[in-house]
Each structure stands twice: as C-alpha cells, then as structure tokens.
Amino acid sequence: MTCPPPAQIPALELLGFGECGWGATLIWGLGNSIVIALGAYALGFAIGICGAFGKLYGGPIAKDLLGVYTTIVRAVPELVLILILFYAFTGLLNDVLLAWGYDRIQISPIITGIVVLGVVQGAYQTEVLRGGILAVPAGQIEAARAMGMPSGVVARRIILPLMTANALPGLANLWLNATKDTALLAVIGFSELTKATYQASATTKAFFVFYPAAMCLYLLISLTSTFLIGRIEKWARRGQRDVRG
Amino acid sequence: MKKIVLAAVAALAFSSSAFADPLKFGVAAEPYPPFTSPDASGNWVGWEVDFLGAICKQAALDCVITPTAWDGLIPALTSGQIDVIMSSMSITAERAKTIDFSDHYYNTPAMIVATKGSGLKPTPEGLAGKIIGVQVSTTHEAYAQKYFAPTAAEIKTYQTLDEQNQDLAAGRIDAGMADSIALDAFLSSDAGKACCESEGNVQDDPEILGQGVGFGLRKGDPLKDKLNAAIKAIRADGTYAAITAKYFKSDIYGSDK
Amino acid sequence: MQDFLKPHRIVLILIAAALVIWCVFELNWSWLANPKYQVLILQGIWRTIWILVVTMVVGMVLAIPIGLAQAAGPWYLATPARVFCTIIRGTPLLMQLWLLYYGLGSLFPSIPWIKDSALWPYLRQAWPFAVVALSLSVAGYEGEVMRGAFKGVPHGQLEAAKSMGMPAFTMFRRIWLPQALQRVLPTLGGETVSQLKSTPLVSTITIMDIYAVTGRIRQDTFIIYEPLLLLAVVYMMITGLIVLLFRWFESRTPTRTA
Numbered sequence: 136m137t138c139p140p141p142a143q144i145p146a147l148e149l150l151g152f153g154e155c156g157w158g159a160t161l162i163w164g165l166g167n168s169i170v171i172a173l174g175a176y177a178l179g180f181a182i183g184i185c186g187a188f189g190k191l192y193g194g195p196i197a198k199d200l201l202g203v204y205t206t207i208v209r210a211v212p213e214l215v216l217i218l219i220l221f222y223a224f225t226g227l228l229n230d231v232l233l234a235w236g237y238d239r240i241q242i243s244p245i246i247t248g249i250v251v252l253g254v255v256q257g258a259y260q261t262e263v264l265r266g267g268i269l270a271v272p273a274g275q276i277e278a279a280r281a282m283g284m285p286s287g288v289v290a291r292r293i294i295l296p297l298m299t300a301n302a303l304p305g306l307a308n309l310w311l312n313a314t315k316d317t318a319l320l321a322v323i324g325f326s327e328l329t330k331a332t333y334q335a336s337a338t339t340k341a342f343f344v345f346y347p348a349a350m351c352l353y354l355l356i357s358l359t360s361t362f363l364i365g366r367i368e369k370w371a372r373r374g375q376r377d378v379r380g
Numbered sequence: 381m382k383k384i385v386l387a388a389v390a391a392l393a394f395s396s397s398a399f400a401d402p403l404k405f406g407v408a409a410e411p412y413p414p415f416t417s418p419d420a421s422g423n424w425v426g427w428e429v430d431f432l433g434a435i436c437k438q439a440a441l442d443c444v445i446t447p448t449a450w451d452g453l454i455p456a457l458t459s460g461q462i463d464v465i466m467s468s469m470s471i472t473a474e475r476a477k478t479i480d481f482s483d484h485y486y487n488t489p490a491m492i493v494a495t496k497g498s499g500l501k502p503t504p505e506g507l508a509g510k511i512i513g514v515q516v517s518t519t520h521e522a523y524a525q526k527y528f529a530p531t532a533a534e535i536k537t538y539q540t541l542d543e544q545n546q547d548l549a550a551g552r553i554d555a556g557m558a559d560s561i562a563l564d565a566f567l568s569s570d571a572g573k574a575c576c577e578s579e580g581n582v583q584d585d586p587e588i589l590g591q592g593v594g595f596g597l598r599k600g601d602p603l604k605d606k607l608n609a610a611i612k613a614i615r616a617d618g619t620y621a622a623i624t625a626k627y628f629k630s631d632i633y634g635s636d637k
Numbered sequence: 638m639q640d641f642l643k644p645h646r647i648v649l650i651l652i653a654a655a656l657v658i659w660c661v662f663e664l665n666w667s668w669l670a671n672p673k674y675q676v677l678i679l680q681g682i683w684r685t686i687w688i689l690v691v692t693m694v695v696g697m698v699l700a701i702p703i704g705l706a707q708a709a710g711p712w713y714l715a716t717p718a719r720v721f722c723t724i725i726r727g728t729p730l731l732m733q734l735w736l737l738y739y740g741l742g743s744l745f746p747s748i749p750w751i752k753d754s755a756l757w758p759y760l761r762q763a764w765p766f767a768v769v770a771l772s773l774s775v776a777g778y779e780g781e782v783m784r785g786a787f788k789g790v791p792h793g794q795l796e797a798a799k800s801m802g803m804p805a806f807t808m809f810r811r812i813w814l815p816q817a818l819q820r821v822l823p824t825l826g827g828e829t830v831s832q833l834k835s836t837p838l839v840s841t842i843t844i845m846d847i848y849a850v851t852g853r854i855r856q857d858t859f860i861i862y863e864p865l866l867l868l869a870v871v872y873m874m875i876t877g878l879i880v881l882l883f884r885w886f887e888s889r890t891p892t893r894t895a
Contacts, residue, residue: 141570142570159421160421160422163422195643195645195646196645196649199646207869207873209830210830210872210873210876210877211834211869211872211873212833212835212836212837212848212872213834214834214837214848215837215848215865215869215872216869218865219862219865219866219869222452222455222459222861222862222865223862225459225460225461226459226861229459229460229461233460311726311727315728315729315730316729317729318729318730318731318732319729319731321731322449322731322838322841323449323452325409326409326422326447329729329731329732329735332735333735333739334411334418336739336740337411337542337546337739338411340570340571340743342736342739342740342741343740346732346735346740349732350724350732350736353728353729353732354723354724354727354728356727357726357727357728358723358727451852451855451856454859455855455859455861458859459861475859478859516852516853516856517853517856517857536843537843537845538843539841543843546739546743547843549743549746550742550743550745550746550761551745551746551752551761552742552761552762552763
C-alpha cells in the first residue's frame with residue numbers, strides 16, 4: 136500500500152483504475168448489478184408468463200395459489216422478502232440435499248440474488264402480463280380457435296405477439312425497478328454497485344466523488360434502457376394504428 | 381436442448397462446490413480493520429486473514445473466506461452456508477448456547493472513544509447524559525446497556541464499527557465503545573486523527589465482555605480440536621507473534637484464562 | 638360469500654389454517670413474551686407508520702409544484718423539475734439515502750454556523766435525513782404523475798374559468814388543482830403501499846423501525862425465521878389497512894368528472 140492519504144488523491148484518480156483507484160471495484164459492482172438485474176428479470180419473465188396463463192386459464196387451485204403469491208409479494212417489502220428467501224432458499228435446499236444424503240452446497244451469492252429478485256419480479260410480471268393478455272381482443276382468439284388451432288399454437292402465435300405491445304410499458308417499468316432493486320442486496324452484504332460505492336466512500340471519505348459517480352452509472356443504465364425500450368415499443372406496435380391520434 | 385441449459389445452470393450454481401470442498405470461513409462483510417477488511421481490489425486483508433492463513437497451513441486445511449453480513453453469521457453457520465465463523469466474535473455464554481467456540485485466539489479490552497477535548501471518562505458517571513454508540517448485539521452493547529444505559533442519554537446501536545465511527549466523526553454520537561485494537565486502528569487513520577481520541581479502557585467485566593475471540597463452529601463439529609491444536613502450535617512456534625508484530629505494537633493474545 | 642367458498646377453496650383454507658397452527662405451535666415464539674421486545678416492536682411499528690405518513694404528505698405537497706412546473710412552467714422551472722424527477726426515479730433510493738446521511742451529514746459538523754445553530758440537535762439525529770430522502774422520493778415519482786394529471790385536465794375547463802374573469806391563482810386553486818388531484822387519487826393507494834415498502838431502508842441509517850427491531854431480535858436470539866415471519870405479517874396488515882382506508886376514502890369522494 137503506497138497510496139497517499141485519500142484526501143490528497145485527485146477525484147479522477149480515485150475513480151481510476153490505478154493502484155489507488157476504486158474504478159475497478161465500482162465497475163465490478165456495476166457488472167454484478169447488471170448481471171443480477173438481467174437474470175432476475177429473465178427469471179421473473181418466465182414466472183410471469185406461467186403465472187399469467189395460470190391465472191387466466193389454469194385450474195381453480197392454481198388460480199388461488201397464484202393469487203396468494205402475487206398478493207403476498209406485492210404487500211411485503213422487497214427487503215423483507217430478500218431476507219426470508221435468502222435464508223429459506225439456501226436453508227431449505229441444504230435440508231433437502233442433506234435428507235437425500237448429499238453434502239451441503241454453497242450457492243453463489245449472484246445466483247441467490249437472481250432467484251430472490253426473480254421471485255419478486257415474477258409476481259409483478261404476472262400481473263402486467265395478465266393485463267396484457269386480457270387486452271388482446273377476444274375475437275382474435277376466438278377466430279384462431281374457430282380455425283382449429285391447438286391452444287399452444289394460439290398462445291404462441293396469436294396471444295403472445297398481440298399482448299407484447301400492451302404489456303411493454305409495464306414490463307419496461309419493471310425492468311427499471313429490477314435495476315434499482317439490485318441495490319437492496321447491499322443490505323445483506325452483497326457487493327453490487329451501491330455497496331461498492333459505500334465501501335469506497337467510507338474508506339476514502341470522498342462521498343461527493345463516489346456517490347455522484349455511481350448515480351451517473353445508474354442513470355446511464357436507466358436512460359439507455361428507456362431509449363432502447365422506446366425503440367422496441369415502436370417495433371412491437373408496427374402495423375398497429377397510432378392510437379394517440 | 382432443455383437438458384443442456386439445465387446442466388449449464390447447475391454447473392454455474394454449484395461450480396464452487398462441485399470439485400474439492402474447501403472449508404468456508406465466514407467473515408463479516410462489513411470492514412473491521414485491522415482484523416478483516418477488503419482492499420481496493422476486493423481482497424480480504426488484515427490480522428485475522430494472515431492468522432487464518434497460518435492456521436490453515438498448520439492444520440493442512442483448504443480454506444476460503446466467505447463474506448457474510450455480521451447479523452447473518454450465526455444463522456449462516458447453523459444453516460450450513462459457512463463452516464466456521466472467523467469474525468472477531470467474542471466467546472460468550474449466550475452465543476455458546478447456539479454454537480461451539482474454539483479456544484480464544486485474541487483477547488483485548490474494550491475502549492471508549494470520543495471527540496477531541498470532550499474530557500469524557502470511561503465510567504458511568506463520566507458518560508452521564510451522553511449519546512453512546514455501540515455495535516448491535518455485541519458484548520459491548522450488553523456492557524453499555526448494563527453500565528451506561530441508566531445514566532446516558534441514549535445507547536445507539538450500529539450494524540458496523542465503520543458506521544459507528546463515521547457517526548462519531550460526524551458528531552451524531554458523543555462517544556463510541558468498541559474493541560480497543562479496532563478503535564486504535566481508527567484513531568490512527570486520517571479520519572480518526574482529525575476528530576477523535578481515546579478516553580481509556582472500560583472496567584472489565586468478563587461475565588459480559590466474554591473470554592476473548594474464538595472461531596465459531598457448529599455444535600459438535602470435530603473441527604474444533606483441529607483448530608485448537610493449530611492455534612496452540614502457531615503460538616508455540618512463533619508464527620503468531622510474527623503476524624501480530626506486523627500489525628500491533630504489543631501482543632494481543634491476552635492471558636490463558 | 639357462496640361464490641367465495643367453493644369446495645377447493647375450503648380445502649385450501651383448511652390447509653392454510655393448518656399451516657398457521659403449525660407455525661404457532663411448532664415454531665419458537667418465546668421471545669414474544671419478553672417485555673423488552675414487546676415495547677421495541679410497538680415502537681418500531683409506530684415509527685414505520687409515522688415515517689410513512691409524514692413522507693407521503695410532505696412528498697405530495699412537493700409533487701404539486703414539481704408537476705405544475707413540468708406541465709405548464711417556463712423552461713427555467715420545467716427543466717430543473719424534469720432533471721430532479723429523472724435523477725430520483727433513475728437511481729436507487731438506498732443510494733440517495735446514504736448520500737444524504739453519510740455524505741451530506743458528515744459535512745455538517747465541519748461547518749461552524751451549522752454546528753452552533755439551534756438546528757444542530759436535530760441535524761445530528763437520523764430521522765431528518767430519512768424524512769428528507771423518502772419525501773424527495775415521493776416528490777420525484779408523484780411529480781411525474783402530477784405532470785400527467787395537470788396536463789389531463791380538459792382545456793375547456795381552464796378556458797371557461799379564464800373567460801369568466803377568474804384570477805390565475807383562483808383558477809388554479811378551484812379548477813385545475815382539484816381536478817388534477819382527483820385524477821391522481823386512484824393511484825395514491827398503490828403509491829402509499831410502495832412507499833411503505835421503501836420504509837425499511839431507513840433501518841440502514843440507525844432508525845429503529847419495525848424492520849430494524851426484528852433485525853435486532855434476530856441478532857440477540859439467533860432465531861431466523863420467526864421474527865421475519867412476524868415482520869411479513871406486520872407489513873401485510875399495514876398494507877391491508879392502507880388499501881381499506883383508500884377504498885373508504887374513494888367511496889366518499891364524488892367521482893363525476895366533467
């Protein structure tokens with residue numbers, strides 16, 4: 136450690152990748168945040184698709200259980216769910232493995248983060264996708280059925296493409312939430328971008344270097360996402376009349 | 381196709397354990413210099429890290445450090461996410477109800493720090509009417525609750541010593557209580573030099589402050605004997621003293637009970 | 638009621654009841670009998686609700702000018718309001734909270750006139766930072782909603798008021814604002830629930846809300862699941878209360894819009 140005291144290091148060097156810079160730590164945290172957000176969002180989407188179809192076309196028990204799932208997840212703070220799932224998920228998995236005669240396993244924190252946030256995302260995506268499916272004109276589905284299409288094909292070729300445009304604004308919002316919710320993992324000690332920022336600034340006392348820098352990184356994610364989502368939305372609405380008039 | 385994806389996911393999830401199974405030593409994710417703290421590149425450094433290196437070499441164990449939130453350490457140990465706690469955890473009767481402890485590997489007194497020129501004393505009378513910071517659910521909190529709470533304005537609890545020190549520097553608390561070694565490290569840092577000074581050690585109460593710091597283990601884990609033997613061995617062959625000299629001016633082992 | 642009690646549902650309810658009974662008798666709730674924890678839990682719930690109510694009210698009051706500035710203000714008001722909303726909505730609340738508490742808060746004692754002022758006893762506590770951060774968050778999100786609401790009020794209404802010779806402020810107070818608020822009201826219940834779910838973040842800056850209290854119980858007793866279960870139940874009950882309150886509130890406000 137040959138670094139001068141942090142107070143004497145210029146801001147740019149603190150943010151840099153040199154020996155005394157925290158740039159690598161921040162970028163590593165940003166990478167973790169993005170990987171978890173992407174993973175959680177994808178898992179949430181998978182849960183959401185199953186949940187939405189289950190809620191609309193599933194049996195009565197499936198409908199009720201999905202209702203309980205979405206209600207609980209949307210009523211309890213993400214932070215609490217993260218803690219519960221964090222302990223329960225790994226604890227239960229290990230109990231099962233031990234019961235089957237296997238050894239305990241260590242699940243990487245990234246996977247835990249993805250699963251936990253994915254379960255949370257799944258509940259919200261279920262509701263958004265359900266709304267998207269409901270907004271598909273019933274005539275379209277009936278017409279497909281009347282043509283003798285099997286229901287799997289109806290779902291894949293009629294409902295999914297048509298609901299995409301309806302569900303996109305909601306899904307876009309949830310993606311932005313996913314990127315910000317990764318910060319909650321900082322509370323359970325996981326070093327994503329927020330935690331990395333905290334550690335860097337607590338060590339160097341350069342609060343007004345690291346926090347604005349990290350906020351710019353988050354803004355960069357959200358502004359890029361908003362831009363890309365706008366493009367995707369335009370593409371999804373191709374062939375539809377402009378309802379805004 | 382599906383099977384391949386599943387296999388890939390499984391490999392990703394379990395990759396750390398699929399091969400050799402190193403022992404996972406849980407360290408509080410919050411920096412606790414000079415014992416355990418991450419450096420700028422994310423490597424764990426400090427006295428306990430060096431000490432662990434010596435222990436594992438001595439006992440021929442394959443060890444990895446697993447950062448876990450301080451409040452999650454004991455649950456993580458009992459639920460099997462980590463195998464040993466090595467996080468400056470004091471050996472107390474309360475904790476010994478849930479987990480086993482190795483012999484102690486260091487034992488240092490508790491100290492009071494305050495802002496410069498405050499003239500506070502590390503006694504109940506000296507801290508009357510003041511706001512005192514401690515780390516939550518530590519031996520120091522128990523001590524502060526017993527001795528200082530009746531006369532102090534407030535006992536404020538923190539998740540980490542780092543936050544407590546920051547709040548002391550920011551003037552949000554009048555005094556902080558913690559391990560003397562950890563506080564010495566803070567006082568010799570730039571931030572500590574600028575704001576604060578030691579007000580002396582508190583009167584010892586082994587009943588509350590415990591019998592030093594040891595490894596935390598699952599109840600009945602045979603690893604305990606191995607670790608105890610390793611502690612004894614590196615004490616005897618001078619490795620312990622060499623590591624300590626790297627960080628501290630004097631020995632931190634304390635007395636042999 | 639008959640619609641609700643279908644046969645499969647009775648079975649599900651019985652299973653749920655069995656689960657609850659199992660939880661009550663098989664899990665370790667002994668810590669609930671400790672009077673120290675009872676007091677802490679009640680205090681924690683009170684603090685959570687207090688922060689929720691105060692930050693919602695302050696945030697909404699701030700959201701009105703922010704929304705108005707964006708909807709109808711000149712560029713030198715609209716641009717800062719827009720930037721404010723983008724920053725608040727684009728970065729995690731946890732980070733904003735830490736920037737205020739650890740960053741700004743650590744600056745204060747080095748500024749003599751702040752340290753010597755009558756405000757210092759408040760500024761050295763944590764709750765002003767929590768209130769500011771959480772209120773600004775509400776202001777940022779609701780400012781955006783209010784912008785849409787102000788824009789959504791039919792132009793004819795405003796023109797009619799103007800042609801009647803109503804002064805600008807009276808028009809705002811009696812026509813524009815009430816109609817905009819009426820548009821926002823249905824979303825307000827959901828926003829309050831979201832805000833409730835943000836409140837546990839204040840535990841990271843030493844405020845002993847209900848989340849922090851159960852955290853401390855977990856650390857004291859090494860019991861993991863039971864305090865977390867209690868916590869989930871407490872939040873669900875507060876959420877239910879909010880939903881009921883807003884439903885009652887909505888049923889009492891006339892919904893007819895011009």
